[in-house]
Amino acid sequence: MTATKQRPAIPFPSKEAWATADEFEQLYRQQAPRIYALACRMAGSPEDGEDLLQEIFLQAYRKLGTFKGDSTIGTWLYRLALNHCLDYVRSRQAKMRKLTESLDGQTTEPAARRDTPIARLDLDRALERLPDGCREAFVLHDVEGFDHKEVGEMLGIAEGTSKSQVFKARMKLRAMLTR
Amino acid sequence: MHLTETSVNEFVDGTLGDAERRDAERHLAGCAECRQLVDDLREIRRVAGELESREPPVRAWSRIERAIRLEQEHAASTGAPRSGSRRLEPSVFARLKASRSSVTWLAAAAVLVIATAVGIRYSVGTRRAADERAGSAPATSNATEIASAAAVEAELRAAESHYERAIKGLEQITSAQQNALDPKTAATLQKNLAVIDQAISESRAAIRAQPASEPARESLIDSFKAKLALLQDTVALINEMRKGNEAGAARVVSGLKQRGN
Numbered sequence: 001m002t003a004t005k006q007r008p009a010i011p012f013p014s015k016e017a018w019a020t021a022d023e024f025e026q027l028y029r030q031q032a033p034r035i036y037a038l039a040c041r042m043a044g045s046p047e048d049g050e051d052l053l054q055e056i057f058l059q060a061y062r063k064l065g066t067f068k069g070d071s072t073i074g075t076w077l078y079r080l081a082l083n084h085c086l087d088y089v090r091s092r093q094a095k096m097r098k099l100t101e102s103l104d105g106q107t108t109e110p111a112a113r114r115d116t117p118i119a120r121l122d123l124d125r126a127l128e129r130l131p132d133g134c135r136e137a138f139v140l141h142d143v144e145g146f147d148h149k150e151v152g153e154m155l156g157i158a159e160g161t162s163k164s165q166v167f168k169a170r171m172k173l174r175a176m177l178t179r
Numbered sequence: 180m181h182l183t184e185t186s187v188n189e190f191v192d193g194t195l196g197d198a199e200r201r202d203a204e205r206h207l208a209g210c211a212e213c214r215q216l217v218d219d220l221r222e223i224r225r226v227a228g229e230l231e232s233r234e235p236p237v238r239a240w241s242r243i244e245r246a247i248r249l250e251q252e253h254a255a256s257t258g259a260p261r262s263g264s265r266r267l268e269p270s271v272f273a274r275l276k277a278s279r280s281s282v283t284w285l286a287a288a289a290v291l292v293i294a295t296a297v298g299i300r301y302s303v304g305t306r307r308a309a310d311e312r313a314g315s316a317p318a319t320s321n322a323t324e325i326a327s328a329a330a331v332e333a334e335l336r337a338a339e340s341h342y343e344r345a346i347k348g349l350e351q352i353t354s355a356q357q358n359a360l361d362p363k364t365a366a367t368l369q370k371n372l373a374v375i376d377q378a379i380s381e382s383r384a385a386i387r388a389q390p391a392s393e394p395a396r397e398s399l400i401d402s403f404k405a406k407l408a409l410l411q412d413t414v415a416l417i418n419e420m421r422k423g424n425e426a427g428a429a430r431v432v433s434g435l436k437q438r439g440n
Contacts, residue, residue, distance in 0.1 A: 033234050
C-alpha cells in the first residue's frame with residue numbers, strides 16, 4: 001500500500017498480552033472512529049456504515065489469532081476493514097448493477113463562484129449523494145490516499161476507469177457544493 | 180477552447196507531462212473559467228484529504244460486545260472452538276454478570292436486531308434492483324406484475340413481522356428496566372417513541388390507501404428502523420448505567436435528545 005496519507009502508528013501491547021476483553025474494547029475505542037468513517041463513506045450511508053462497523057469488529061475478533069505482529073494492529077485492522085468494505089461494494093455491485101445512477105444526468109456546467117470554502121461536513125454529506133462507483137473510487141483515492149493503480153486493483157476496474165470515476169466524482173461534487 | 184476535464188484533473192493531481200503542463204499553465208493564465216475550475220477541484224481534493232474520523236453511535240460497541248459474548252457462549256456449549264481465533268477471557272463481560280439472565284436476554288434481542296437489520300438491508304436492495312430490472316423491460320405480462328406485487332407484499336409483511344418481533348423484545352427489556360432511567364430521560368424516550376409510533380401509524384394508513392406505494396413502504400420501514408435504533412440506544416444507556424460509566428451514559432442521552440429535536 002502506498003497511500004499518500006500517513007497514518008500514525010498506534011502503540012499497542014504485544015500480541016501475547018493484548019487479547020483480553022478490555023484490550024479489545026481499547027482497540028475498538030482507538031480504531032472505531034476511523035473504521036466507521038471509512039465504512040460510512042464506502043457504503044454511502046451511516047446506517048450501512050454502522051452495520052459494516054459491527055461486522056468488521058466481529059470479524060476482527062474471529063481473526064485475532066491470525067495477527068502476526070508484522071504490522072501495527074491499526075494497520076492490520078484497517079486492511080481487514082478495507083477488505084470487508086470492498087466485499088460489501090462488490091456484493092452490492094453484483095446486486096445493483098442495473099440501478100441507474102441518478103446523478104448521471106446532473107449538470108457539471110461551471111457553477112457560480114462560491115464565497116466560502118468548502119466545509120468538511122458538507123463534503124461528507126455530498127459524498128452520500130454520489131453514484132456508488134465514483135464515490136468508491138473518490139473515497140479510496142482522494143480521501144484514503146491510494147493511487148489509481150491500487151484503486152483499480154481493489155475495485156476490479158482498469159486504472160484509467162479509476163481516474164475517470166474520480167474525475168467524475170469531483171465534477172459532481174463541485175456541482176453540488178458550489179451552487 | 181477550454182481545457183478538457185481530464186486535463187484539468189490531471190493538472191490538479193500534478194500528473195501531466197511537462198509539455199502538457201506548460202500548455203495548461205499558458206491556457207490558465209488567460210482563462211478565468213478554467214482557473215476557477217482548477218481552484219474548485221483543488222479545494223475539493225484538499226478538503227477530502229482532511230476529512231475527519233467519525234464517532235460511531237454508542238450502541239455500536241454494545242451490539243458488538245453482546246454478539247461476541249454470544250459467540251463465546253455458543254462455542255462453549257457446543258465445545259467447538261473456532262480455528263484461528265483467540266478467545267477473549269471470560270472476564271470480558273464480568274461487569275455484566277450481576278444480572279446474568281437479563282443480559283442473555285439483551286444479547287439475544289441484540290442478535291435478532293442485527294440479523295434483522297442485515298436481512299432487511301439486503302432484501303430491500305435486491306427488491307429494488309429487481310423492480311428496476313422489471314421496470315426497464317419492454318413489456319411485462321399481467322401475471323408477472325401480479326406475482327411481483329404479491330412478492331413485494333409478502334416481503335413487506337415479513338419485514339414488518341421481523342421488525343415487530345425485534346421491537347417487542349427491546350420494548351420488554353426497556354420496560355422492565357425503566358426504573359434504571361432517570362425520569363427526565365425516560366420522558367424524552369417516551370416522547371420520541373410517540374413521534375415514531377405516529378409515523379408508523381401514518382405509514383400503515385398510507386399503505387392501506389395505496390398498497391403499491393413505494394414511498395409509503397419505505398416510510399414504514401424507515402420508521403421501524405428509527406424505532407429500533409432508539410430502543411437500541413436505550414438498551415445501551417441502561418448497560419452504561421449498570422457499568423457506572425457516566426461518560427458513556429451521557430453520550431447516549433445526548434444522542435437521544437438530538438433524535439428528539
